[in-house]
Amino acid sequence: MATNGMLASIRQLPGVGEKRAAVFSRLHIATLGDLLSHYPRTYENRKTCKRIIDLQHEETTCIKAVVFSAVKTSVIRKNMRVHTARVSDGTGFLDLVWFNNRFIEQKLKKGETYIFYGKVRLSPKRQMQTPLFEVPGAQKQTGRIFPIYPLTEGLSDGFFASCTEQALSLLQGQITDTLPQKVREAYGLCDLETALQNIHFPTDRTGYESARRRLAFEELFLFQSALLTLKKNGKRASTASMSASPLPFIQSLPYALTNAQERVIREITADLYSSTVMNRLVCGDVGSGKTAVAAAAIYTAVKSGFQAAFMAPTEILATQHYKSLSVFYANHGIKIELLLGSMSASARAAAVERLASGESHVAVGTHALFSEKVTFHSLGLAITDEQHRFGVNQRHLLSQKGENPHVLVMSATPIPRTLALIVYGDLDVSLIDELPPGRQKIDTFAVTEQYRKRIYTFIQKELDAGRQAYIVCPLIEENEALELQAATDYAKKLQESVFPGYSIGLLHGKMKNAEKDAVMAQFKNGELQLLVATTVIEVGVDVPNATIMLIENAERFGLSQLHQLRGRIGRGEHKSYCILINQSKHEAAKERLLVMQEQSDGFKIAEEDLKQRGPGEFFGTRQHGLPDFKIVNIYSDMPLLQETTRAAQDFVEERLTCTREEKQALYEKMNALFNNRVTFNKNFY
Numbered sequence: 001m002a003t004n005g006m007l008a009s010i011r012q013l014p015g016v017g018e019k020r021a022a023v024f025s026r027l028h029i030a031t032l033g034d035l036l037s038h039y040p041r042t043y044e045n046r047k048t049c050k051r052i053i054d055l056q057h058e059e060t061t062c063i064k065a066v067v068f069s070a071v072k073t074s075v076i077r078k079n080m081r082v083h084t085a086r087v088s089d090g091t092g093f094l095d096l097v098w099f100n101n102r103f104i105e106q107k108l109k110k111g112e113t114y115i116f117y118g119k120v121r122l123s124p125k126r127q128m129q130t131p132l133f134e135v136p137g138a139q140k141q142t143g144r145i146f147p148i149y150p151l152t153e154g155l156s157d158g159f160f161a162s163c164t165e166q167a168l169s170l171l172q173g174q175i176t177d178t179l180p181q182k183v184r185e186a187y188g189l190c191d192l193e194t195a196l197q198n199i200h201f202p203t204d205r206t207g208y209e210s211a212r213r214r215l216a217f218e219e220l221f222l223f224q225s226a227l228l229t230l231k232k233n234g235k236r237a238s239t240a241s242m243s244a245s246p247l248p249f250i251q252s253l254p255y256a257l258t259n260a261q262e263r264v265i266r267e268i269t270a271d272l273y274s275s276t277v278m279n280r281l282v283c284g285d286v287g288s289g290k291t292a293v294a295a296a297a298i299y300t301a302v303k304s305g306f307q308a309a310f311m312a313p314t315e316i317l318a319t320q321h322y323k324s325l326s327v328f329y330a331n332h333g334i335k336i337e338l339l340l341g342s343m344s345a346s347a348r349a350a351a352v353e354r355l356a357s358g359e360s361h362v363a364v365g366t367h368a369l370f371s372e373k374v375t376f377h378s379l380g381l382a383i384t385d386e387q388h389r390f391g392v393n394q395r396h397l398l399s400q401k402g403e404n405p406h407v408l409v410m411s412a413t414p415i416p417r418t419l420a421l422i423v424y425g426d427l428d429v430s431l432i433d434e435l436p437p438g439r440q441k442i443d444t445f446a447v448t449e450q451y452r453k454r455i456y457t458f459i460q461k462e463l464d465a466g467r468q469a470y471i472v473c474p475l476i477e478e479n480e481a482l483e484l485q486a487a488t489d490y491a492k493k494l495q496e497s498v499f500p501g502y503s504i505g506l507l508h509g510k511m512k513n514a515e516k517d518a519v520m521a522q523f524k525n526g527e528l529q530l531l532v533a534t535t536v537i538e539v540g541v542d543v544p545n546a547t548i549m550l551i552e553n554a555e556r557f558g559l560s561q562l563h564q565l566r567g568r569i570g571r572g573e574h575k576s577y578c579i580l581i582n583q584s585k586h587e588a589a590k591e592r593l594l595v596m597q598e599q600s601d602g603f604k605i606a607e608e609d610l611k612q613r614g615p616g617e618f619f620g621t622r623q624h625g626l627p628d629f630k631i632v633n634i635y636s637d638m639p640l641l642q643e644t645t646r647a648a649q650d651f652v653e654e655r656l657t658c659t660r661e662e663k664q665a666l667y668e669k670m671n672a673l674f675n676n677r678v679t680f681n682k683n684f685y
């Protein structure tokens with residue numbers, strides 16, 4: 001066995017050959033350590049036997065009984081054989097039933113006593129269906145609290161549990177703890193071996209709870225230590241020390257900044273002036289004016305003699321930022337380049353050349369901008385917009401590019417403070433918690449199908465008055481082809497039978513970037529009155545004349561996503577309306593949508609969303625910045641988070657006494673957390 005037994009292959013286990021190992025690999029289990037960190041999803045109490053006389057209809061339990069008649073097999077139809085046996089424990093009898101089980105006749109012996117575990121029915125017949133059974137004294141799957149795992153085809157609970165049990169006994173006394181002893185002592189946590197033993201085979205509730213606490217603590221502690229280490233390592237000496245004032249830019253704006261915008265610009269400027277590199281997140285609700293804040297930062301960088309890069313998740317957004325900056329800097333002598341994947345090679349080469357020579361000051365583009373060979377003359381500031389779409393990995397790839405610029409991240413996903421610790425624990429955070437004045441509240445209505453006619457009439461009235469409208473298509477989970485079909489059909493139907501004579505455009509994720517841009521441009525300049533779209537419009541496109549958004553099947557969206565979508569309207573001088581059509585009959589769905597009707601504060605909506613759906617759903621499958629925690633439940637483990645934050649801070653600030661081995665174990669785990677793409681312990685070994 002390898003020195004670290006946790007790294008030994010599961011092939012070590014009896015019964016696990018090539019075939020089984022392949023099945024395990026579908027669960028991402030290759031080593032004994034992987035196996036032991038595949039935790040049960042639930043447990044069954046198979047500890048005690050009930051008397052037959054006491055059995056309840058439909059309960060699942062153990063009985064201890066003697067087989068009273070040999071197994072009888074009857075063929076009830078082709079390919080369907082039923083085996084029955086009658087058992088008794090002196091208080092009553094029960095018939096046991098199996099289907100198509102070739103071995104049962106040999107295995108179950110008349111006159112012998114067994115422990116049976118299964119689901120009981122008392123009517124119409126007194127039966128236990130397909131029970132598992134064991135000989136008393138040689139029990140493995142009964143007589144204990146039994147773990148039930150999330151499994152895949154080809155693995156049974158019994159086999160899996162026997163594997164974990166054998167792994168635990170193979171590794172007995174060899175499981176090195178991954179939490180430093182001082183941390184375990186300070187927070188009252190059991191050692192890893194005990195925790196693993198108890199999470200797989202708890203003997204009682206207390207054992208289970210202390211195991212769970214210890215494992216969840218470790219998971220959070222590691223993740224937070226990793227983020228805080230990144231934050232600390234990010235505090236490198238800056239080579240781009242800046243000194244220009246953003247004031248001339250601010251004074252040239254057509255509006256006065258909000259207090260929140262001013263405060264955040266001050267925070268950013270202080271970072272840019274300081275001697276360490278900035279790593280800051282600006283978090284602000286949709287419409288809070290993040291672009292102007294970014295523009296002020298870029299202005300400061302350029303006027304201090306540096307270049308800046310501004311990265312957006314889509315070409316539409318990059319183009320929009322490019323246009324905004326062009327207007328902002330019209331009289332400031334700042335030269336901007338737009339870099340898109342869809343540009344011609346020669347146009348791009350020319351732009352790249354102007355950036356490399358320092359002739360141009362700012363590069364705006366999608367993140368292709370950074371992955372390709374764009375070199376700067378003197379990059380001093382890198383801004384990424386709508387960061388909730390990128391994970392920690394991507395964030396740090398950028399800052400590891402060698403240029404070492406100041407980094408500003410902008411997010412429009414308001415997230416609860418507590419969660420920010422986990423998602424953005426590696427950054428300093430600035431909040432724009434105020435909207436520009438004069439923004440009217442968007443009137444929001446959650447309605448049923450019955451109102452459709454009236455809604456269409458209302459939309460027509462607004463279009464006739466010169467306004468524009470978005471219609472967001474039914475969301476079809478994870479199926480782009482279906483979603484596309486639905487959007488296309490729906491747009492066609494609207495054009496033919498509801499809005500003939502109006503100009504309708506269609507926007508969806510499968511379109512080429514150039515097509516998307518063309519449609520968006522048409523909508524923006526008013527050629528299109530109505531835009532039927534999938535959720536591709538959720539990110540940041542600014543059309544102030546659009547005043548209505550109708551969202552179909554609103555019950556299928558998360559609240560935060562609805563809020564994000566709604567942020568596309570209410571951006572101009574006209575009153576705006578958001579209509580949510582709810583197709584669900586469930587009371588809960590109705591109540592959820594009422595939150596949208598009443599609440600316009602993105603942070604409050606985010607908190608409500610998190611509470612209702614839990615973090616996985618909250619961030620959506622495609623856009624979360626959270627790791628896949630194995631045991632932590634972000635919502636219910638919030639109290640634990642305070643303790644782990646403290647412990648992680650102590651570790652990273654080196655206030656914690658731990659041995660070299662303990663540190664090394666932690667660093668190894670931290671590296672693995674980000675698939676070794678970010679290294680935490682460069683100077684350690």
Ligand code: ADP
Nearest residue numbers: 255256257258285286287288289290291292436
């Ligand atoms: P977001 O934070 O969603 O990126 P934007 O930067 O796109 O928001 O700004 C939304 C709208 O608000 C834009 O039309 C912008 O011109 C306007 N805006 C930004 N700041 C102010 C302000 N202080 N006063 C008035 N309007 C503002």
Ligand code: MG
Nearest residue numbers: 290291412540
């Ligand atoms: Mg924006």
